[in-house]
Amino acid sequence: MVKANVKISRDEFFRVRGEVLATWPTGAAVASLDEGIRRQQALPAHKQFARAMSEARRKGQTLLQPRAGVALVEDHVRLLNYLATEGEADLLPTTIDAYTRQNRYDEAANGIKRSEEAGTSLLNGFPAVNHGLDACRRVVESVDKPVQVRHGTPDARLLAEITLSAGFSSYEGGGISYNIPYTKRVPLAKSIRDWQYVDRLVGLYGEAGVTINREPFGPLTGTLVPPCISHAVGIIEGLLALEQGVRSLTLGYGQTGNMMQDVAAMISLRELADDYFRRDGHEDFELTTVFHQWMGGFPEDESKAFAVISLGAAVAVLSRADKVIVKTPHEAMGIPTKEANARGLRATRQMVNMLTGQKMGDDSAALRREVDMIKAEVRCLLEKTRELGGGDWAVGAAAAFESGVLDVPFAPSIYNRGRLLPVRDDEGFVRIYQPGNAPFTPEILAYHAARLAERSRTEGRSLSFQMVTDDIYAISKGKLIGRPM
Amino acid sequence: MVKANVKISRDEFFRVRGEVLATWPTGAAVASLDEGIRRQQALPAHKQFARAMSEARRKGQTLLQPRAGVALVEDHVRLLNYLATEGEADLLPTTIDAYTRQNRYDEAANGIKRSEEAGTSLLNGFPAVNHGLDACRRVVESVDKPVQVRHGTPDARLLAEITLSAGFSSYEGGGISYNIPYTKRVPLAKSIRDWQYVDRLVGLYGEAGVTINREPFGPLTGTLVPPCISHAVGIIEGLLALEQGVRSLTLGYGQTGNMMQDVAAMISLRELADDYFRRDGHEDFELTTVFHQWMGGFPEDESKAFAVISLGAAVAVLSRADKVIVKTPHEAMGIPTKEANARGLRATRQMVNMLTGQKMGDDSAALRREVDMIKAEVRCLLEKTRELGGGDWAVGAAAAFESGVLDVPFAPSIYNRGRLLPVRDDEGFVRIYQPGNAPFTPEILAYHAARLAERSRTEGRSLSFQMVTDDIYAISKGKLIGRPM
Amino acid sequence: MDKKRATIVLGVIGSDCHSVGNKILELYFAKRGFHVVNLGVMVPQDEFIDAAIETGARAILVSSLYGHGEIDCAGFRERCVERGLEKVVLYVGGNLVVGKTEPEIIVDKFRKMGYDRVFLPGCNLGEAAELLRQDLGITEPLDPE
Amino acid sequence: MDKKRATIVLGVIGSDCHSVGNKILELYFAKRGFHVVNLGVMVPQDEFIDAAIETGARAILVSSLYGHGEIDCAGFRERCVERGLEKVVLYVGGNLVVGKTEPEIIVDKFRKMGYDRVFLPGCNLGEAAELLRQDLGITEPLDPE
Numbered sequence A, B: 001m002v003k004a005n006v007k008i009s010r011d012e013f014f015r016v017r018g019e020v021l022a023t024w025p026t027g028a029a030v031a032s033l034d035e036g037i038r039r040q041q042a043l044p045a046h047k048q049f050a051r052a053m054s055e056a057r058r059k060g061q062t063l064l065q066p067r068a069g070v071a072l073v074e075d076h077v078r079l080l081n082y083l084a085t086e087g088e089a090d091l092l093p094t095t096i097d098a099y100t101r102q103n104r105y106d107e108a109a110n111g112i113k114r115s116e117e118a119g120t121s122l123l124n125g126f127p128a129v130n131h132g133l134d135a136c137r138r139v140v141e142s143v144d145k146p147v148q149v150r151h152g153t154p155d156a157r158l159l160a161e162i163t164l165s166a167g168f169s170s171y172e173g174g175g176i177s178y179n180i181p182y183t184k185r186v187p188l189a190k191s192i193r194d195w196q197y198v199d200r201l202v203g204l205y206g207e208a209g210v211t212i213n214r215e216p217f218g219p220l221t222g223t224l225v226p227p228c229i230s231h232a233v234g235i236i237e238g239l240l241a242l243e244q245g246v247r248s249l250t251l252g253y254g255q256t257g258n259m260m261q262d263v264a265a266m267i268s269l270r271e272l273a274d275d276y277f278r279r280d281g282h283e284d285f286e287l288t289t290v291f292h293q294w295m296g297g298f299p300e301d302e303s304k305a306f307a308v309i310s311l312g313a314a315v316a317v318l319s320r321a322d323k324v325i326v327k328t329p330h331e332a333m334g335i336p337t338k339e340a341n342a343r344g345l346r347a348t349r350q351m352v353n354m355l356t357g358q359k360m361g362d363d364s365a366a367l368r369r370e371v372d373m374i375k376a377e378v379r380c381l382l383e384k385t386r387e388l389g390g391g392d393w394a395v396g397a398a399a400a401f402e403s404g405v406l407d408v409p410f411a412p413s414i415y416n417r418g419r420l421l422p423v424r425d426d427e428g429f430v431r432i433y434q435p436g437n438a439p440f441t442p443e444i445l446a447y448h449a450a451r452l453a454e455r456s457r458t459e460g461r462s463l464s465f466q467m468v469t470d471d472i473y474a475i476s477k478g479k480l481i482g483r484p485m
Numbered sequence C, D: 001m002d003k004k005r006a007t008i009v010l011g012v013i014g015s016d017c018h019s020v021g022n023k024i025l026e027l028y029f030a031k032r033g034f035h036v037v038n039l040g041v042m043v044p045q046d047e048f049i050d051a052a053i054e055t056g057a058r059a060i061l062v063s064s065l066y067g068h069g070e071i072d073c074a075g076f077r078e079r080c081v082e083r084g085l086e087k088v089v090l091y092v093g094g095n096l097v098v099g100k101t102e103p104e105i106i107v108d109k110f111r112k113m114g115y116d117r118v119f120l121p122g123c124n125l126g127e128a129a130e131l132l133r134q135d136l137g138i139t140e141p142l143d144p145e
């Protein structure tokens, strides 16, 4: 069996690097890694992402971060500054457009051109590769907060080279989480390999004393993902990243809407990740967490959207997330205007401020039971993955998806089995309805089945795909659970 | 000692009734109590307030009710219907204007006239007495939900006669809760007496088989009121009402913003009230509860207001309130437009729907400790009140306020001592900073002092009125606790 | 410091019971060195004027929160003049009209009614006190917050 | 019932990965009696057309969620005609443009591009299926939901 989860050698890295930088003309400008390192070293403390995350954790704060990106540089700078001032954001994003995510830089170029003509953004994000180093530097230098690249790119090597060189100090994504939910035909082995490159790049910055924060994408498809699945993926991506020299890791989780499940998920994520990382011999890392406000379909009505946003904000604090990713009242409709984006942030800010320091149910036995249940589930998935990989997480991950040991609900990738089906139980916990090939113990499956039977009974109907569909629509239609009328 | 908490005799009631109806020309139209009873009997089931409350309790639902009232009848009807359809309200209000609340019907008449001229409401509510029976019937008949009178009237006898006769099926207020926070110079003995009249009127409807719902006003001044104080007042008003024959009682509580305190408050309110009512020999009553979204100063920013509204909605459900009174994003600024009112309702609806059936921390020991603490506090206040009244709650209540045993923070009434001062502790619980003459045990005071000492330590400043002021402003400035910058 | 201890009359006009802001205003202006005569809530126009005459107050600070401000505050300036308080400084503040309204419209409306300055709910009390100092021609600085 | 089992091609256009609505649409239209060829996400224009030609589909249902609809969907009608699908019924739906936009503007824009019907995210699938039945000239009623 090939060993895949090994640190990429310097030689190999720089060999590949030449190829990567050559894939688009703007790559040439970042040829010197040292210049990038110097720019990172020159970043003032308050613009360093890893430092902000670490301080938040130390002080027990929950930092606020929006998503935002538009086609043109000056508009993007204006947008970010607006979100910092009017939105009271603590951390800034640069969300990348969907062409760039697929390395379709020619289409991104067309999008830029058409946006210039239209005088408004026709792209759903900031095409950082096309704009290149100087424009990215302009972004980082024009704002006064740490900035992160947020995207969904299976091969994000060139994007990383350019943005990190420009001074972005955090980079979202991972070889699984930016493949399975975001693409159709990219083999996992390839995206994992390409993300090892990104992590190795971050590791090289690290060797020069620059800590770049890395954040695997927790929510996956954002749609009824049982916590154990996203935790398993996040922990594997964490292990892969640590191997390449990443030190500042933020693991994420997307809200399901049941408060207890969400709090339990955040607790178990922290505990499990710490455990798995140490068990594999990693010591020198800083683990923080991010909670994503509801990632599934939103209600169109903006007042209702505010309630969804507010619940996410509340649970972020109650679950002691170090960061919360904020949605907007425009979510169901389209990319938010800067005003709508700031409105989501301000609602979140108010909730976060009101609840900071509050404890609700921390000593609950029911909560602890859910924590233990999630942990047991994740262990089933991860132990089998480890086994499939003969101890190698990269090999194991690819094999696990191939066999359906890991299976992300509703994902577009052909490399995802798509046989596991989730559904909500009678209290709204997302449970396993059909496990597909996921290797849960009979006890775990019995627990899920028992909870789901309660719902069947309440609704007087049996479990079915109709119920799953009803649950997918539920929050957008004003409920948590998709019950029949 | 006079016995005051006794059922008003029929004879006395009807003697006084003559005087009451004569205080304004519109009184004449409701001279026949039987006609009112017939109209109430003719109300379809889904428009009966007591029934709606009782069903909500049985089904574990939290019903939504806005506040709303404008000067002119047709506008008011339009407003209520809008709140039912666009706002998805379960229960409708008719909020009475402030002149009517002070029985200044001539000024209300002027307000109606000026509103007609201006083509918009210049009154802060619906002047039901001036409009009289037929207009009130029109209101009840034009909507398809139960309607309640919500006001703040120390002498609400004529208002009750007219509105109940017209088919309003719930009546808010009480001799203490609609005096102390709402007026300056009305003696308690007088307002209690006048409210006994109202309760007796409700009792007479009850004797004819018509259950009118009654709701003491829980939040009092809405400003940092410790739960024990509003509970004591609510329970006394409940006892006074039961004595006069009221059967459907909804006790209320205004959110403080600390989730655990709020949930504990709602649990203790139900348990204590039930206990006190039964101890006094009442058996035949139905007790439900209402949770008021934050009643203090709101943030001006509407997005932030949505977060405050959403937190209130969440806690209403988590605390199993049978009803939630909904604020609006215009709260800080002025009487809401019907659109803004509906927006508050829709945000609340979404939150209520998402959380219904969820349990968060129900089994928490820390929560139970707060429940027990509130109960012990209320018992101190109520036992002393009982003692001061020689077993008579009406006499006791007046004496308790006179001596400062009962003392509502920041109230305008000269019959309220105003020596008790609340302030938030380090987690945002509203605690007793200065008890004034409130007869808490040394243990209770020590508990409060210890919690407050924690805050002192965190903030590095001693307790002071400045801290109280900071707390009054806090939520409107985006925080729960008024900490120095 | 006693020189600047100018007397001011404070109260909430009409049938308005909102007492919280009133208590804060009393404490605040007293702290900054004014001599505050606080009439509390539910104060008729003539009670303000009586108090001002009685105490020789040079300013009247009217609050209205509950929405009837437009009705309650009308004619106050004329009444002051009628009763001999030609020079009294008249401030008004709070949620002055029914409904969320553009600040400019509110300020304009109450300026036209004869109020010297108009304050909205979110106003900065420090600025208000400073303006009052100027309007009363007090030359010493105010007491610290 | 087999008569109305008209073939329709379904897919999410461009670089768009939103797969949830697509899975639901597939199941829904199949349930109502259509024969659905689902191409999944990230489908180029020509792949839609290839599939329609291959399967003899009479309608193409295009989804675009991610905001690039305006760019990705342009010229599709012309391309269909070019490749001999003069009569194919073209539907489009989803979050078709970047940013919250008035429904009329969106519908108008895509109608002008040659789409027969334009659906917004909150649309009722029952109505869409019914319209499709009519547009395809199917006379029998659809299968029940």
Ligand code: B12
Residues within 6 Å of the ligand: A067, A095, A096, A097, A098, A101, A124, A125, A152, A181, A182, A219, A220, A221, A222, A223, A295, A296, A297, A298, A299, A330, A331, A332, A333, A334, A335, A336, A410, A411, A412, A472, D015, D016, D017, D018, D019, D020, D021, D022, D024, D025, D061, D062, D063, D064, D065, D066, D067, D068, D091, D092, D093, D094, D095, D096, D097, D098, D099, D100, D119, D120, D121, D122, D123, D125, D128
């Ligand atoms: C879940 C989600 C994701 C998941 C998707 C996982 C997956 N693989 O499916 C993740 C997190 C990966 C994701 C990624 C992105 N997303 Co996204 N996502 C959503 C979200 C929250 C829900 C979508 C969903 O599943 N809805 C539930 C299904 C059932 O509804 P639906 O998709 O709308 O489909 C129904 C209808 O539209 C209709 N319909 C659709 N097509 C057609 C066609 C016909 C003919 C008919 C009749 C009906 C019809 O019927 C469907 C079934 O009922 C929406 C916002 C929302 N709706 O709340 C944003 C949203 C669609 N995403 C958006 C964006 C921009 C992105 C990204 C580019 C990231 C970014 N910049 O923020 C990337 C896309 C990358 C890429 N290459 O595509 C934007 C699109 C903006 C715009 N149009 O202006 C949205 C609207 C959010 C927003 N307001 O910014 N997203």
Ligand code: B12
Residues within 6 Å of the ligand: B067, B095, B096, B097, B098, B101, B124, B125, B152, B181, B182, B219, B220, B221, B222, B223, B295, B296, B297, B298, B299, B330, B331, B332, B333, B334, B335, B336, B410, B411, B412, B472, C015, C016, C017, C018, C019, C020, C021, C022, C024, C025, C061, C062, C063, C064, C065, C066, C067, C068, C091, C092, C093, C094, C095, C096, C097, C098, C099, C100, C119, C120, C121, C122, C123, C125, C128
């Ligand atoms: C608490 C409260 C109550 C409590 C009051 C308890 C009490 N006795 O004080 C209760 C629940 C009893 C109550 C009752 C009513 N209320 Co009320 N209440 C509020 C609330 C939520 C907070 C008020 C408060 O205490 N704020 C905190 C203090 C510190 O701020 P403040 O009062 O604004 O005062 C500050 C500033 O305004 C300024 N200021 C004020 N005056 C002046 C004057 C000068 C010269 C200066 C420089 C500054 C200044 O400085 C003050 C200190 O910082 C407000 C809405 C809000 N603000 O969020 C509604 C509000 C004031 N109430 C309102 C109404 C209508 C009523 C009722 C008529 C009921 C109803 N129809 O809904 C009754 C009033 C009955 C009556 N007779 O007056 C409306 C007024 C609407 C309008 N203007 O269009 C408001 C705005 C709510 C709303 N949006 O509908 N209320």
